Amino acid sequence: MGLNSHYTMPQLQLTVPPGFVAGQSLQFVTPEGQIMAVDVPPGVPPGATFVFTLPDAPLPMGLPLDAGSTVPMGAPMAPARKFAECPICYENLCAAPVGFFLSATAQRVSPHYFNLAAAQQWLASGNGTCPLTRKPIATVMVVPDVRTNPDAWFTAVDVDGNNKLSRFEAIEALKAQFALDVAGLDAAVADPDHWMWQQWDVDRSGTLERNELLAKPSGLVASLPQLFASTSQPGKAPDITDRQAWFDFWDSPAGGGDGNGVLDKEEVIRALIKTLRLSSDPASVQGMRATIDAVWGIFDTDGSGTTERCEFLQADGLADTIVATLAQR
Numbered sequence: 265m266g267l268n269s270h271y272t273m274p275q276l277q278l279t280v281p282p283g284f285v286a287g288q289s290l291q292f293v294t295p296e297g298q299i300m301a302v303d304v305p306p307g308v309p310p311g312a313t314f315v316f317t318l319p320d321a322p323l324p325m326g327l328p329l330d331a332g333s334t335v336p337m338g339a340p341m342a343p344a345r346k347f348a349e350c351p352i353c354y355e356n357l358c359a360a361p362v363g364f365f366l367s368a369t370a371q372r373v374s375p376h377y378f379n380l381a382a383a384q385q386w387l388a389s390g391n392g393t394c395p396l397t398r399k400p401i402a403t404v405m406v407v408p409d410v411r412t413n414p415d416a417w418f419t420a421v422d423v424d425g426n427n428k429l430s431r432f433e434a435i436e437a438l439k440a441q442f443a444l445d446v447a448g449l450d451a452a453v454a455d456p457d458h459w460m461w462q463q464w465d466v467d468r469s470g471t472l473e474r475n476e477l478l479a480k481p482s483g484l485v486a487s488l489p490q491l492f493a494s495t496s497q498p499g500k501a502p503d504i505t506d507r508q509a510w511f512d513f514w515d516s517p518a519g520g521g522d523g524n525g526v527l528d529k530e531e532v533i534r535a536l537i538k539t540l541r542l543s544s545d546p547a548s549v550q551g552m553r554a555t556i557d558a559v560w561g562i563f564d565t566d567g568s569g570t571t572e573r574c575e576f577l578q579a580d581g582l583a584d585t586i587v588a589t590l591a592q593r
Contacts, residue, residue, distance in 0.1 A: 280309065346520060347446065348440070354534045355543035358439075358440065363405055363406045364405055365378070365383065366404070366405050368400065375432070376394075378404075379546075385546035386550075407437070428471040429472045435453050438485070444492045449492050466479075501539055514531060529569055532556060532586075533553055559582070562585075563585070
């Protein structure tokens with residue numbers, strides 16, 4: 265995924281994720297932190313790339329064009345981001361301390377946040393790469409609690425180290441420590457005229473400095489939990505033994521899916537971790553990932569990375585195998 269950074273008509277090269285078909289809406293985040301969507305063009309299969317030209321309009325406040333490497337691009341709205349969950353264990357990020365990965369040169373490898381215990385377990389497992397960017401990792405940095413150590417928190421979440429935060433940097437970091445209305449915040453990030461930026465970005469610089477972010481009572485950190493308090497109540501997932509209802513729930517928006525009739529491997533792993541309530545046990549999370557990795561290739565014969573509803577439910581298919589494997593645990 266790359267960025268053709270000429271200023272008037274910037275372009276993004278997007279990769280079609282597994283399970284997506286022509287005409288389906290693909291959501292992604294621009295280098296400036298703006299959430300956008302584009303329909304997958306005809307004739308472009310999963311795994312292939314296409315070029316999307318961004319509208320020739322003033323860029324929203326946020327990261328400059330040359331900071332594209334610090335923002336996830338070309339990915340659909342993954343369930344972990346949609347619900348502010350850890351991408352490893354799928355625990356709500358705000359439920360426990362969080363951290364992020366650093367390279368051997370003490371540089372952040374991505375803007376993502378992880379459940380601290382899950383990240384430490386991932387590093388200890390010897391994988392050696394970030395689970396999202398696949399860049400080499402060396403250590404896990406703890407994110408201080410913004411409520412008790414705001415200055416250290418600001419330094420930790422300043423992804424590019426320029427002593428100010430873009431909208432994307434500020435909001436993603438706060439999602440990791442507060443139970444918030446994620447959809448409402450994402451919509452606000454994408455709107456350059458949203459009233460909250462007028463309140464928080466006092467000097468209209470397009471970024472948030474320490475004094476603006478931490479000011480009381482109207483600064484972002486002080487007012488965000490009240491203004492964007494989470495009101496969502498997750499639906500109750502069926503038991504895995506009810507194979508059809510289980511698949512349909514995790515493929516639905518309530519479960520984090522998009523109703524496209526397929527689940528990719530990571531969606532299946534997430535569904536099982538949450539169904540069996542393994543999120544708070546990093547070792548069990550790693551064990552579940554290893555189990556699915558071991559059996560996935562048997563059923564994903566075309567290498568698409570997904571399982572369709574009929575394939576999942578067929579006799580001796582993936583559902584039966586998963587249920588039988590869990591019964592032996």
